[in-house]
Amino acid sequence: MTELLIRNILNHITLSNKELENFCNLFNQKEVLKKHFLLREGKLCKFEGFVIKGLFRVYHIDSNGFEQVLYFAKENWWVTDIDSFTNDKPSQLYIQALEDSEVLLISKRDKEFAYNNIPKIEELFRVMTQKTHIALQRRIIDNLSKTADQRYLDFIEKYPNLFQRLTNVQIAAYLGISHEFLSKIRRKIASK
Amino acid sequence: MTELLIRNILNHITLSNKELENFCNLFNQKEVLKKHFLLREGKLCKFEGFVIKGLFRVYHIDSNGFEQVLYFAKENWWVTDIDSFTNDKPSQLYIQALEDSEVLLISKRDKEFAYNNIPKIEELFRVMTQKTHIALQRRIIDNLSKTADQRYLDFIEKYPNLFQRLTNVQIAAYLGISHEFLSKIRRKIASK
DNA sequence: ACAAAATATTGAACAAGTTCAATAACTGAA
DNA sequence: TTCAGTTATTGAACTTGTTCAATATTTTGT
Numbered sequence: 421m422t423e424l425l426i427r428n429i430l431n432h433i434t435l436s437n438k439e440l441e442n443f444c445n446l447f448n449q450k451e452v453l454k455k456h457f458l459l460r461e462g463k464l465c466k467f468e469g470f471v472i473k474g475l476f477r478v479y480h481i482d483s484n485g486f487e488q489v490l491y492f493a494k495e496n497w498w499v500t501d502i503d504s505f506t507n508d509k510p511s512q513l514y515i516q517a518l519e520d521s522e523v524l525l526i527s528k529r530d531k532e533f534a535y536n537n538i539p540k541i542e543e544l545f546r547v548m549t550q551k552t553h554i555a556l557q558r559r560i561i562d563n564l565s566k567t568a569d570q571r572y573l574d575f576i577e578k579y580p581n582l583f584q585r586l587t588n589v590q591i592a593a594y595l596g597i598s599h600e601f602l603s604k605i606r607r608k609i610a611s612k
Numbered sequence: 613m614t615e616l617l618i619r620n621i622l623n624h625i626t627l628s629n630k631e632l633e634n635f636c637n638l639f640n641q642k643e644v645l646k647k648h649f650l651l652r653e654g655k656l657c658k659f660e661g662f663v664i665k666g667l668f669r670v671y672h673i674d675s676n677g678f679e680q681v682l683y684f685a686k687e688n689w690w691v692t693d694i695d696s697f698t699n700d701k702p703s704q705l706y707i708q709a710l711e712d713s714e715v716l717l718i719s720k721r722d723k724e725f726a727y728n729n730i731p732k733i734e735e736l737f738r739v740m741t742q743k744t745h746i747a748l749q750r751r752i753i754d755n756l757s758k759t760a761d762q763r764y765l766d767f768i769e770k771y772p773n774l775f776q777r778l779t780n781v782q783i784a785a786y787l788g789i790s791h792e793f794l795s796k797i798r799r800k801i802a803s804k
Numbered sequence: 805a806c807a808a809a810a811t812a813t814t815g816a817a818c819a820a821g822t823t824c825a826a827t828a829a830c831t832g833a834a
Numbered sequence: 835t836t837c838a839g840t841t842a843t844t845g846a847a848c849t850t851g852t853t854c855a856a857t858a859t860t861t862t863g864t
Contacts, residue, residue, distance in 0.1 A: 482757040490749060503746045539731075546738045549745055554695040556748040557682060563755050564788035565674040568851070587811065596756035601851055603813050760821075779841060793821055795843050 421449055424472050425524055428496055432547045439538050446534060447524035452476075452517040458499070459515040465504035467525040471497050474521020475585055479514050479593065489594040492518075492582055498548065499523065519585070568597045569605050613641055616664050617716055620688055624739045631730050638726060639716035644668075644709040650691070651707040657696035659717040663689050666713020667777055671706050671785065681786040684710075684774055690740065691715065711777070760789045761797050 422444040429435060429443070447470070452458055458476065459465050476493045478501070490513065493499035504511035505528065526534075534541040562571060572595060576583045583591065588606075592599040614636040621627060627635070639662070644650055650668065651657050668685045670693070682705065685691035696703035697720065718726075726733040754763060764787060768775045775783065780798075784791040 480753050480757070482753075484757075486757060488753050488756040490753060502742060503749070506742055506746075542734045542738060546734060546741065549738065549741045550694060550698055553741055553745050553748065554698075556745065556752065557695070559752060560748065560755065561672050561674075561680050561682060563752065564680040565672070565676075565678060588813095589811070598852055599812080600814085600853080604851090607813080780843095781841070790822055791842080792823080792844085796821090799843075 421472060422447065422524065424496055425470050428470065429544060432551075433540055433544050435538075435540055435544075439540060443534055443538055443541060446530040447526050450523050450525055452521045452523060454517055454520050457514060457516050458523065459501060459504075459511055459513060461512055461514055462510050463504075464508065465501040465511050465513075466527060468500040468505060468531060469493075469498065469523040469525050471495050471499055472522050472524060474517055474519040475582075476521060476523075477514075477516055477518055477590060477593075479516070480512055481514070487593045488596065489590060492579075492586070492590075492594070494582060494585070502549075518590070563596065568595060568601065569608070571595050572602065572605055573609070613664060614639065614716065616688055617662050620662065621736060624743075625732055625736050627730075627732055627736075631732060635726055635730055635733060636716075638722040639718050642715050642717055644713045644715060646709055646712050649706060649708050650715065651693060651696075651703055651705060653704055653706055654702050655696075656700065657693040657703050657705075658719060660692040660697060660723060661685075661690065661715040661717050663687050663691055664714050664716060666709055666711040667774075668713060668715075669706075669708055669710055669782060669785075671708070672704055673706070679785050680788065681782060684771075684778070684782075684786070686774060686777070694741075710782070755788065760787060760793065761800070763787050764794065764797055765801070 425444055425447065426440055429440065435443070449472075450458075452474070458467075458469065461481065471493050473495055475495075476499050477489055478491050478493065478499060479487050479489045481487050499515060501511045501513045501515070503509065504513070531541075562574065566574070572591070575591065575595065588602050589599045592602040595602065597605075617636055617639065618632055621632065621635070641664075642650075644666070650659075650661065653673065663685050665687055667687075668691050669681055670683050670685065670691060671679050671681045673679050691707060693703045693705045693707070695701065696705070723733075754766065758766070764783070767783065767787065780794050781791045784794040787794065789797075
């Protein structure tokens, strides 16, 4: 069941079989059924997760009760609240399964064990964090500069298979617009 | 001149004097006068920089010619285009001095040398990247959920001394609104 | 296959933010 | 000190996106 994880890691760095095995053994598999939560606001995020099946939404609820989706995580993607996890503080995020899902979880202690005993793991997470960092910068620029129409088109182009598994409400919460307006955008695009 | 850099590093991790000295010696100081560029779109970003004096804006110009500010960097802040720097690809960003400034620059080769010879440096950059990562996530949620008025108020509260050194045009480009609209927001706030 | 629930669409009135053009205030260099 | 260039303010018309409420469509559980 760590086949997918191994391939994901090797995509970022090179690691011996022994190192891979030692690292992967630190993960525990968990099933999360549709609509169930991996994390809720106010709780400590005690894991870093790798999705092997299904789909999650990572979102925030603001003071007006509106939900903003920070990101989606499907098979082969990592999922955590890095702020809560690294700084041991209550999470401001919810992580909910949108489909029946399975994740591999590593605890903070085991991750630190890996940092100390498998030097390359430090590099792995540095490289992964950097890649996410770049994607976040890109998204900020896009959110600042692009119209909702364009952000929607970008989204379905960038994540064509993800898009098919999401409702308009979820996509709108990611784009930062109301789902009614997304509906109007879709009509406008379809009529072309 | 590396006094500020040393204090900044020790703020993230602990390092012996020897390690600090070895690492800091890899930096070269550079002066950048107001309105001059540290990086332009299309160029390779060959440095990671630490600002010891002055102020920079890191921005993008979109296809309509509008500028979006990704972030500002003043004394004691780091500045680079991490995408261009780590992936050796042409930058999509401009980095311009808004005041007469001075930066300490480290090259990619020297940074890699540090990774290989001062193990803790890997941790330093992992920790720094994580902190930035968290800030970027926060900004995405804020941009999605908050009105321009609130984002402006947040900005001047979060960066009170930075705000005084910036023009409305710069702040508007950071908030993602027109400077005229920012002017109207300021009037509305002042009238209360 | 059916009922219930969740999701999507639509329109009308409204709010937030842009654009353009004109004027005012400020800054810096000679 | 002046004046030229930059930066800020304002108003009017416009565009983008929201809100609310009603209706249509799809999905889900039994």
